[in-house]
Amino acid sequence: MTSAMTRREILAGLTALGVVRLPASAHAADGPLQFEAARPFSFEALADNARRLAAAPYVPPQVRGGGILDRIDFDTHWKIKYRAEATLDxxxxxxxxxxxxxxxxxxxxxxxxxxxxGQSRKLVYDEALFDMPSDSPARDLPHDVGFAGFRVMEPNAQADWLAFLGGCYFRSAGELNQYGLSARAVAVDVAMPTPEEFPRFTDFYLGPPSSPEHDLSITCPLDSQRMTGVVKMEVGKRGRVIMDIQTRFFARADIDRVGLGALTSMFWYSETDRDRRIDWRPEVHDSDGLAIWTGAGERIWRPLNNPARVITSSFADRDPKGFGLMQRDRDFSNYEDDGVFYDRRPSLWVEPKGGWGAGSVQLVEIPTDDEIHDNIVATWVPEKPFRRGDEIALDYRLTWSKDDPYPPEVATVSATRMGRGGIPGQPRPADASKFAVDFDGGKVAALARDTSGVEAVVTASRGTLSRIDAYSVKVGTAWRSTFDLTADGTEPVDLRLYLVRNGEVLTETWLCQYLPLPADRRGA
Incomplete structure (x- = not known):
């Protein structure tokens, strides 16, 4: 899901630059920045222009000085620092x-x-805006080559919390000030037989926010072979990072799968399946699960997988209340990584504004053998195909936070574990697996440990379920459900579980796509 540059390198680089704020008015008169003449600006005008472009043939962007740019590798690139006195305010x-x-x-x-x-001024590229070594290849580039992207800093300019760099991707350090997963304006034909298409932001219009809740307004036209569009983001950091997003997309050609509110993350392995671990750290992931709040009000948790082949899971819905890729496990000892701090990675929640109609939340899981690749995509795919001449207007809010911005009343899944099925001390069936799912918070946290009548409702798409149980964990407030699944072969098994008492649902719904290993590799 990334280019030849790894996601670890990108995330490391996002912390490499420090800038100091200067007033915007000083730039034009006294500072190093030069601007082109002012032009009228509005979101509506940019949307009209995107509509016109969609009716015209696609013109691919031109790369100038490509041979020189190839010499600016990762190490060379991060030696080029944007000058403090050129900071935009x-x-x-x-x-x-x-x-x-x-x-x-x-x-x-x-x-x-x-x-x-209501006016915009284009910033003119100048090599003098950057500190770079005297022998940097960048000094040989055309004098007006342009910029790659930008980052938004804290008011004291000691750290950044938002970055736009490449395609139509963007990342935030979130509530715990640690970059992790990314969002993108749109995803085109993810996990289709044809190659994925990557629309790109062509321009960024930066201006003051429209409300006290936000810190900055960012408007971004985008373009690709089969679509155009414009995205407006009102962004603010108040602990959590909030982005109120307005989108308009126009189809230049037919698109079989257009993903909206798209999120991209990394999942290598977790505590769920010990047999697939090949690294010394207990867990390695930016996100550990997909959370969905359906239009009917059901709360769903789907633990992520690192499958042996690309798998797409669709969760049909109408007018969803939200979905997100979440990092629920915040215990450092479960990662033991003091370099990139997976325990601090943000969760990212998509909250639709208005009715999104019929469609599905789609989860794409791609095999990976390392942490350097983004291999998880979650996105909303409308039921109606996006055909040439069609327009989409979709608005939503993104929340980059530590916890779920809308915690449910019911208990949530706190852990999923798997192992050998059967009974200790007795022969273990080769095709049996045991599952242990912990729920905590909400309604189960209020239950006494000796509460009776709590039952687990479990179903499986194939195989036989047995030894189903639900009980209070003796430490803390969690409740645990355990069960065995007997299923032959290695085809996926879809599992569904929640706890009830006297007809009342106590927990969110745990959905799991179990990927059986060969019998001789199950459990230990």
């Missing part, structure tokens, strides 16, 4: 902005514009 000190230079992995330039009072 377009929002009264709330969100200073620094820019990224082009390089081997980001060769297509984007235009940066500053918006004020």
């Amino acid at each position: 377009v929002a009264g000190g709330k969100a200073p902005v620094g820019l990224f230079h082009l390089g081997r992995y980001f060769q297509v330039p984007v235009n940066i514009h500053v918006v004020e009072d």
Whole structure:
């Protein structure tokens, strides 16, 4: 899901630049920044332009100085620092902005514009905006080559919390100030027989926010072979990072699968399946599960997998209340990584505005043998195909946070574990697996440990279930359900589980796609 540059390198680089805020007015008069003439600006005008572009043939972007850019590898790229005195301040000190230079992995330039009072001014590229070594290949680039993207800093400019770099991707460090998963404006034909298409932001219009809740307004036209569009984001950091997003997309050609509110993450392995671990750390993942709040009000938790082949799971719905890729496990000892701190990675929640109609939340899981690849995609796919001449208008809110921004009343899944089925001390059936699912919080946390009548409702798409139980964990407030599944072969098994008492649902619904290993490799 990434280019030749690994996600670990990208995330490391996002912390490599520090900038100092200066007033925007100083840039034009006294600072190093130069702007083109002012032009009228509005979201509606950009949407109209995207509509017109969709009726015209696609013109691919031109890479200038490609041979030189190829010489700007990872190490060379991060030696090129945006100058502190060139920092953009377009929002009264709330969100200073620094820019990224082009390089081997980001060769297509984007235009940066500053918006004020309904007018926009395009920033002119100048090598002098960057500190770079005297022998840097960047000094040989055309004098107007352009920028790669930008990052948004804290008001004191000591850290950044939002970055746009490549395609139509963007990342936030979230509530715990640690970059992890990413969002993208749209996903085109993910996990289809044909190659995936990657629309790209062509311009960024940066301006003051429209409300006190936000710190910055970002408007981004995008383009690709089969679609155009424009995305407006009102962004703010108040502990959690909130992004209110308005989108307009236009089909230049037929698209079989268009993904909206798209999220991209990494999952290598967790405590769920010990047989697939090949690294010394207990767990390695940016996200451990997909959470869904359906239009009917059901809360769902689906633990992530690292499958042996690409698997797409669809969860049909109408007018969903939200979905997200979440990092629930916040215990450092479960990761033991003091370099990239997986325990601090943000969760990312998509909250639709207005009715999204019929469609499905689709989860794509791609095999990976390392942590450097984004191999998880979650997105909303409308039921209606996106055909040439069609338009989509979709608005939503993204919340980058530590915890679920809308915690359910019912208990949530806190752990999923698997092992050999059967009974200790007795012969273990080769085709039996045991599952232990812990629920905590909400309604189960309020139960006394000796509460009677709590039952587990479990179903499986194939195989036989046995030894189903539900009981209070003796430490803390969690309740646990255990059961055995006997299923031959290695085809996936879809499992569903929740706890009830006297007809009342106590927990969210645990959905699991179990990927059986060969019998001789199950459990230990």
